Amino acid sequence: MKLTIKRTNSKNQDFINLVKELDAFLSVKNGESDAFYSQFNGLEKLQHVVILYVDEIPIGCGAIKQYNENTVEVKRMYVRPQLQGKNLGEKILAELEIWAKELENTRCILETGTMLPEAIRFYEKHQYQRIPNYDQYIDAPESLCFEKLLE
Numbered sequence: 001m002k003l004t005i006k007r008t009n010s011k012n013q014d015f016i017n018l019v020k021e022l023d024a025f026l027s028v029k030n031g032e033s034d035a036f037y038s039q040f041n042g043l044e045k046l047q048h049v050v051i052l053y054v055d056e057i058p059i060g061c062g063a064i065k066q067y068n069e070n071t072v073e074v075k076r077m078y079v080r081p082q083l084q085g086k087n088l089g090e091k092i093l094a095e096l097e098i099w100a101k102e103l104e105n106t107r108c109i110l111e112t113g114t115m116l117p118e119a120i121r122f123y124e125k126h127q128y129q130r131i132p133n134y135d136q137y138i139d140a141p142e143s144l145c146f147e148k149l150l151e
Contacts, residue, residue, distance in 0.1 A: 070106045
């Protein structure tokens with residue numbers, strides 16, 4: 001099993017295809033709430049995208065988006081369901097955090113949902129701490145926001 005990580009942007013077709021899978025997965029998980037969240041998940045502003053390949057097959061992705069002067073928001077994290085639980089997501093997240101530091105950021109923030117307990121455990125395992133919901137998520141009861149200070 002040969003793992004490769006590629007840095008790209010949101011115009012990459014492998015990323016677009018993985019995000020379509022992610023959106024289908026989330027529409028099942030989030031149910032009626034999905035329309036609310038999907039409005040915040042446009043790809044056009046994502047200039048920093050990571051794709052994880054196993055034997056040249058794209059199996060996961062993630063992105064960071066500049067939030068403010070020293071903070072990026074982690075977006076569109078996904079590993080194909082049949083490969084979840086194999087520590088592949090942490091490779092994507094680690095690469096995003098390295099890239100964030102290279103861009104001179106000191107903090108990552110993100111939002112995930114209460115309907116995604118696996119994601120909550122994943123981020124907590126990787127030293128993300130709960131913070132008050134920010135921006136569009138302030139009045140969203142299904143949203144949980146997290147941050148991690150980058151060393």
